[in-house]
Structures are given as structure tokens and as C-alpha cells.
Amino acid sequence: MRTNLLLGTAGVLGTAAAFEVGPRVLPLPGGALPPLSEILSALGDEVRDGAFWQALLDTLQQWALGLVLAVVAGIVVGAVIGSVRWLRRLTASTIEFLRPIPSVALVPLAVLLFGTQLRSAVLLAFYAAFWQVLVQTVRGAADVDPVAEDTARCYGLGPLARARHVLWPTSLPYVVTGVRLAASVALILAVTAELVIGSPGLGREISAAQSGGATALAYGLILVTGLLGLLVNVGVRAVERRQLAWHVSVRGEVAA
């Protein structure tokens, strides 16, 4: 555990050093990659400005809205499809067709519907995140053990009680995986929408900084989006460990 932490820190510091020294030794033409210290100081100036926090807030809002809508819709639709076999067969090929469509391909649709409003980014984030949750939930719901289900039926548990006590806990590990994937994807799509469509947020700030020649600031903002992605992942993982202590992948070795 301790060696892991040590190695991890060393890795981060090493990378930081490379990005500090590299651009000084071998500068890219037109200053396309400034040294890390310049990036950080540009970011420091930006952070003291209210506009940065507004942009951060906008990005988080679009991300969260898209994600929450996707999680709710994905779980509900997925649980229904996953627990009915003929529905699973009916929808499998449709899902497999719609799922790989890159969310970015929906940019024209989003612009037509909502212009450059916040809702455009929400729509794209939703579309990307929805499939992640849906596919995992369908898998989870289909994984319900028939023995457990039969036992619950024998003891007089109705459909709702079985959904709560058997279906939901069985699907939960899958759902959590889906949410973790969806959270990352939704963030990517929120930032992409801001970059491409120009809806308010960090992505638009990056694009503005870049076209205004503030290269260091653009990189600084990119670092922020990366940090955001990291926090999202760590957060979901913490929830995962807490909720799934009983699950094979989490529980320790047991002397049976």
C-alpha cells in the first residue's frame, strides 16, 4: 500500500518535471506547449477571477444534469428490459445499433433543438451516459439468480418486494459500474459540447483562451477538466466500495 503511494507520487512528480523541463529544452514551434510553471501561473490568475468559477459551475451543472437524467432513465428502462426475456431479445439489436453512435454526431440535432444553450450540452451528455447505464443495468437485471427468485416467490414476496430485495441488489454492482463509466463519459461530452457548440462552461473558456492566444491558460483549463474527471472517478469508486461490501469483488477472503 505504502510503496504504491510512493510510486504513484513519484510518477506524478516525474511527469510534472518532464512537462516543465521538456518545453524549455525542446520548445515547440509557436510556443504550442509552454512549460508547466507558466501554465500553472496562468491558471492561478484565472482562478482569482469570478468568470472561471462560473464556467466551472456551468460545466458541473451540465454534467450532473445529463448524468442524473441518464442514470434514472437507464436504470428504469434497463430493469424492465433486463427482467423480461422477450423484451431483451426484442431490444438487443436496436440497442447495439444506437449505442455506438458517437454522441458528438448529435451536435447538429442539439444545436437545432437548443442552440448554444446549456441544454445542448445536457442532451449530449445524457445520450452518451444513458447507454452506459442502460447496458449495464440490463446485464445486471438478467443476472438475477433463478433460485433466489424462486425462493422469494415461494415465501410470498410480490413483484415489488422481489424487485427491491432481489433484482435491485443483484443489479447494483452492474449499475454502479455503468454509473462510473457514464460519469466519465458525461463529463467528456459536456466539455466537448462547450468546445464545439459554445454552450457556457470550461470548454468554451478553453476555446476562447486558445483563439485569444492565451495558450498557457488553455492548458491550465485543460488540467482542470482532467482533475474534474479524476475526482468524479474517485468519488464513484468510494460509493461503490461502501455499497457493495457484500459483493465477491469487494469482500475479502473468507475461511469457509
Add this chain to the structure above:
Amino acid sequence: MLVDGPLPVAGGTAERMLDVRALRKVYAGKDRRVEALRDLTFSVGRGELVCIVGPSGCGKTTLLRCLAGLLAPTSGDVRVEGRPVSGPPPGMAVVLQEYGRSLLPWMSVARNVELPLRHKRGIDRKRRAQLVAGSLDAVGLADVGNAYPWQLSGGMQQRVAIARALAYEPQLLLMDEPFAAVDAQTRADLEDLIRSIWHRTGVTVLFVTHDIDEAVYLGGRVIVLSSSPTVVQDDVVIDLPDERDQIETRSLGRFVELRRHIYAEIRAAKIGRRQGAGD
């Protein structure tokens, strides 16, 4: 209540708990039909402990699923306390072979035992706690209520499943090869546990097994099934003393006789079918 042992119900004198008439189940696949049960008729009186024994693949599990209301028969009739079975009948508890899969791994042992009670009418929180503690105590697991099923050995997990059935205070207890996956010593202990529970509560028990010894040792009556397509081959009253003991009972001359008789029946059923197929 029949606490001192079963009445011979072959003639149908006692009050009936379970009635099976001309039960038939055919699985219709894509290009083949499997007749799992051909024609089963028997009944079980209230408070009896009846074992159903038959060769492997004779449709014992199919039969049990029909009795539990999990599977609709192709034709024929299953009645519990005179009411036709169309879904799991109220007041029925089950113990299945796959204890590891029938207990829910995300719930503690006590919560597993409690779950059916939370959905049974007319049991308040206090009574629930009593039933859970009482039944765990009865199977010798009073101190593991907070553990998770997967932290226990196979035999202990099956005890939890039995405790769950016990806490439910069933009228009818169906057991599907419950001890097939535990070691011999644990199995003997669990057999005695079932006998003592049956004595104490007077619950009607239907115990499905492939093990002839187990059927004779446990049962007040043994229903012998033929191999598939399945009919009732024989219905044997086990006239052994009611107090059973793993060593004493199993060495009785009568035990050996009954065992041999049932074994011969099962073998005859197999041979008879083979000759029938040769015609």
C-alpha cells in the same frame, strides 16, 4: 396435532394437506418434447413426514416446482388444503439444495431469515425478532445472526435456510434434496434436526431425495417414483420406531428390509422401462 408420528395415510383417513391427482408435465421444446412426469397421484396428510425418492432424472425437481406453484402442470391437479395451486400457496416454506443461491448474499443471516416474515401478514416487529432469534437458536446458530451467509460453511448455510423456513411457521415444508451438497457427518446432524423440528412443530414435511437410506431413515412414508416418464412406483409406510437414531435405527433388521425393498422397486422400474422401450 400429530406429534407422536404420522398416521398411515395411504388409505386417506387423516385430514389431507396435499393432494396430487393425475399430475402430468411435458416440456415442449423446439423440436423435442420431454415428458418429465407422466401420471402422479398421491396425497399427504396433515402432520406427515413423507419422503419422495426416485432415480436421478426422474423429475423430482419438476414435481416439487409444480407442488410449490412455480410451474404450471400440463394437466392434472395439485391441491393444498383443498385449494387448487396456481401460485405459491400461503403458509408454504421451501428449503432447496442450492443453499448458497437461495440465501441473499447482501443480507445478514438474521435479515435473510426475517425477510419472508416482513411480507407475511399479521406479524409485528417484536414477533418477527422473536421468531428470527428462536429459529436461529433451534438450528444451533444463535450467535451468527450478524454474519453474512458467505462467511459460513455449507452446512451452516443450509441451517440458515432451515431456520428461515422454521421462522415462517409454515403449514407445509417442501425440501428439495436439501442435504445433497453437504458432507456426510453434517448431513446426519441435519437429518436429525429435521426429525426433531417435525416432532416439535407438527409441520407437514415433503422431503425429496435421491438417497434411499435417507428417505427410509427420515420418513414416515416413502413414495417411490419410477424413472422418466414418471409414475408412482410404490408407496411404502415406514413402520420403524418413531425415535430414530443414526446408528441404532440404521442397523435394525426392519430398516435394512425396507431399504432393500425400495432399492428393488427402483431397480425394477428401470428394468421395466428398458424392456418396455425394447418392444
